[in-house]
Amino acid sequence: MLKPLQRFFLVQPRSQTSGNISAPPDKAAAAICVQGLGKVFNSKKEAFPALSDINFSVPQGQLQMLVGPSGAGKTTLLLIIAGLLSPSSGQVWLMGSNLYTLSRLEREQFRLRNLGIMFQEANLMNALTVAENLAVALALKGIHGPANQDQVKDLLQKVGLTDWGNYLPHKLSGGQQQRAALARAVAGQPKILIADEPTGALDSVNGMKIMALIEELIQSVGCSVLMSTHDPRIVSYADRLIHIEDGCIKGGIDQEVKKGGIHSLDPPQQDPQSS
Numbered sequence: 001m002l003k004p005l006q007r008f009f010l011v012q013p014r015s016q017t018s019g020n021i022s023a024p025p026d027k028a029a030a031a032i033c034v035q036g037l038g039k040v041f042n043s044k045k046e047a048f049p050a051l052s053d054i055n056f057s058v059p060q061g062q063l064q065m066l067v068g069p070s071g072a073g074k075t076t077l078l079l080i081i082a083g084l085l086s087p088s089s090g091q092v093w094l095m096g097s098n099l100y101t102l103s104r105l106e107r108e109q110f111r112l113r114n115l116g117i118m119f120q121e122a123n124l125m126n127a128l129t130v131a132e133n134l135a136v137a138l139a140l141k142g143i144h145g146p147a148n149q150d151q152v153k154d155l156l157q158k159v160g161l162t163d164w165g166n167y168l169p170h171k172l173s174g175g176q177q178q179r180a181a182l183a184r185a186v187a188g189q190p191k192i193l194i195a196d197e198p199t200g201a202l203d204s205v206n207g208m209k210i211m212a213l214i215e216e217l218i219q220s221v222g223c224s225v226l227m228s229t230h231d232p233r234i235v236s237y238a239d240r241l242i243h244i245e246d247g248c249i250k251g252g253i254d255q256e257v258k259k260g261g262i263h264s265l266d267p268p269q270q271d272p273q274s275s
């Protein structure tokens with residue numbers, strides 16, 4: 001009978017790490033590169049194609065937004081890019097690594113080192129204070145001791161919650177909780193932030209505060225951002241919009257969005273799909 005360690009090496013052959021080694025230059029340069037991505041959800045009765053042939057890339061330092069109606073496939077796509085849901089076809093390259101050629105353990109380690117993830121709800125641990133939530137996130141990324149405490153203080157200050165670190169999350173407003181969730185997502189300076197409707201549960205003022213903070217963090221932490229939104233008020237923060245409908249990119253991708261301008265959530269009229 002195999003010992004646990006032997007079993008581990010049997011199911012994690014070294015060749016599975018080869019996705020790191022041979023990234024072509026275009027994929028190595030982009031923060032995110034998605035190619036021919038598809039997802040089919042299989043139930044007993046039917047197979048439902050939630051995503052088909054998705055292609056795009058996010059250059060480093062950019063903020064791109066997925067926009068589209070409810071059920072379009074935005075969350076499914078973000079979960080796949082975050083390494084939390086396997087695609088049925090296609091590839092996801094993050095910072096030059098082919099995510100789904102990594103073993104599960106390698107993918108988890110890659111995620112911890114490189115990705116920050118944020119959802120519509122803050123999902124903080126309610127039994128811990130805000131500062132403790134951040135400390136745990138940093139510890140999971142291998143940051144302990146005085147460095148951990150220093151970074152907790154720095155993160156609280158960055159998101160304007162210095163005076164709230166010792167409070168339990170439920171004592172904070174929704175906007176404050178979401179700022180704490182943003183601080184947790186960028187703990188340890190991830191290279192990529194993935195956010196699923198991060199302003200969806202917030203009023204306009206708090207939604208704008210979160211976006212202003214994300215923009216500041218792109219500058220100070222130097223990360224790249226891919227987020228989904230339904231919110232027309234925040235699309236002006238994007239470098240590019242990717243319109244998704246019925247699991248496909250519709251009407252192409254807005255090549256360049258003028259920051260601060262007024263933008264429509266409707267797909268553009270031109271038809272070629274480009275990245």
Ligand SMILES: Nc1ncnc2c1ncn2[C@@H]1O[C@H](COP(=O)(O)OP(=O)(O)OP(=O)(O)O)[C@@H](O)[C@H]1O
Binds near residue numbers: 048050074075076
């Ligand atoms: N685990 C699953 N099993 C079966 N179908 C699923 C599953 N997850 C999502 N779907 C379906 O896939 C489609 C895309 O869902 P998804 O949540 O990605 O859309 P969305 O664009 O994020 O929607 P919303 O904006 O409302 O969050 C929907 O039709 C949904 O019902």
